[in-house]
Amino acid sequence: MKELPSRSLKSSEKKRKAVFVSAVAGALLLAAGSIAAGTVIVPSDFEVPVLLANGEVITQPWRVTADGKQVALVDSQEDAREVVKEVEGHYKSKETVKIEIEEQTFAEEMDLKNGDEKPEILTVEEAAEQITAEEELTVKTTEVVTAAEPVTFEKITEKTDQLYEGETKVKQEGQDGLKEVTKKVIKENGHTTEETVMEEIVLQEPKAEVTLAGTKEIPQEAELVSASIKAEGDGQLLTPVSGYRMTSGFGPRWGRDHLGVDLALPMGSKISAADSGTVIFSGAEGGYGNLVKIDHGNGIVTYYAHCSALRVDQGQTVTKGQTIADVGSTGNSTGPHLHFEVRVNGKNVDPMSYL
Numbered sequence: 095m096k097e098l099p100s101r102s103l104k105s106s107e108k109k110r111k112a113v114f115v116s117a118v119a120g121a122l123l124l125a126a127g128s129i130a131a132g133t134v135i136v137p138s139d140f141e142v143p144v145l146l147a148n149g150e151v152i153t154q155p156w157r158v159t160a161d162g163k164q165v166a167l168v169d170s171q172e173d174a175r176e177v178v179k180e181v182e183g184h185y186k187s188k189e190t191v192k193i194e195i196e197e198q199t200f201a202e203e204m205d206l207k208n209g210d211e212k213p214e215i216l217t218v219e220e221a222a223e224q225i226t227a228e229e230e231l232t233v234k235t236t237e238v239v240t241a242a243e244p245v246t247f248e249k250i251t252e253k254t255d256q257l258y259e260g261e262t263k264v265k266q267e268g269q270d271g272l273k274e275v276t277k278k279v280i281k282e283n284g285h286t287t288e289e290t291v292m293e294e295i296v297l298q299e300p301k302a303e304v305t306l307a308g309t310k311e312i313p314q315e316a317e318l319v320s321a322s323i324k325a326e327g328d329g330q331l332l333t334p335v336s337g338y339r340m341t342s343g344f345g346p347r348w349g350r351d352h353l354g355v356d357l358a359l360p361m362g363s364k365i366s367a368a369d370s371g372t373v374i375f376s377g378a379e380g381g382y383g384n385l386v387k388i389d390h391g392n393g394i395v396t397y398y399a400h401c402s403a404l405r406v407d408q409g410q411t412v413t414k415g416q417t418i419a420d421v422g423s424t425g426n427s428t429g430p431h432l433h434f435e436v437r438v439n440g441k442n443v444d445p446m447s448y449l
């Protein structure tokens with residue numbers, strides 16, 4: 095058997111126990127400090143054959159270490175590098191990701207002596223599998239990722255008096271934009287531990303959502319109530335005409351009751367509402383001719399008959415003293431005059447006692 099040159103002769107007994115020489119492949123798996131203290135770094139092409147106990151002659155196997163511990167033995171430095179790539183691939187999440195790894199490969203002095211037992215040397219696949227199965231191992235990767243991300247659209251509110259308060263209407267639909275974001279992502283065993291945005295390029299600006307918000311005041315119920323109060327009279331009636339001559343009083347007349355008073359005036363004289371109220375009739379009605387009826391609330395209703403012209407409409411509210419019609423002689427009448435009636439709870443009363 096041929097005597098092989100062996101550098102192992104200078105190795106201590108302690109070092110003999112530490113397994114075989116190998117390559118430490120890289121920063122991926124470990125810090126450079128993982129190389130056992132006291133080992134000698136030699137060029138990777140420094141290969142010395144070893145005669146093993148079983149008679150086999152081999153060149154130095156390469157050691158892959160992680161966190162200072164040997165995790166696999168492989169045939170060559172090339173294989174050790176290949177293992178690093180395999181492991182890296184295992185934790186790589188996306189095809190497009192660029193993984194930045196500072197590769198450092200070291201060769202350690204072989205500590206295998208002639209006559210030693212044959213160590214277990216793994217294939218690249220076996221080594222990679224064994225390493226990734228190691229749960230306590232932390233594999234840190236730094237990736238530079240470029241990906242498209244949406245730019246969330248803004249929401250803008252514009253005021254408008256075209257809508258009531260509380261009402262809203264979408265004027266313009268919002269649309270997300272698009273940006274290209276480049277990030278540095280640090281992962282440990284495939285899980286992101288740190289993310290830093292390096293660059294953002296807007297590819298498409300977002301379109302804001304514009305909502306119209308009403309400012310028009312909503313009519314309050316209180317205002318409606320006060321409006322109806324305004325339409326109600328104060329009960330103190332005004333004489334609807336001035337400069338009149340009473341031609342007929344209230345009460346019995348020619349064998350029947352006269353339901354109001356007749357006030358003679360020139361044709362076209364203005365007739366005013368005796369009190370505030372709501373016009374409940376404005377039109378022609380039999381012997382009354384053109385007639386206006388006003389409800390003043392509190393059961394009081396006034397009639398203005400024989401008008402030549404009507405100045406108000408049914409349903410309209412009028413204020414005390416407002417012109418409602420012109421004196422005329424329509425209906426059952428012999429000359430221009432105002433026939434004026436006052437009814438309290440449906441019963442005719444003498445208007446003169448109210449004026």
Ligand SMILES: [Zn+2]
Binds near residue numbers: 352356433
């Ligand atoms: Zn009359």
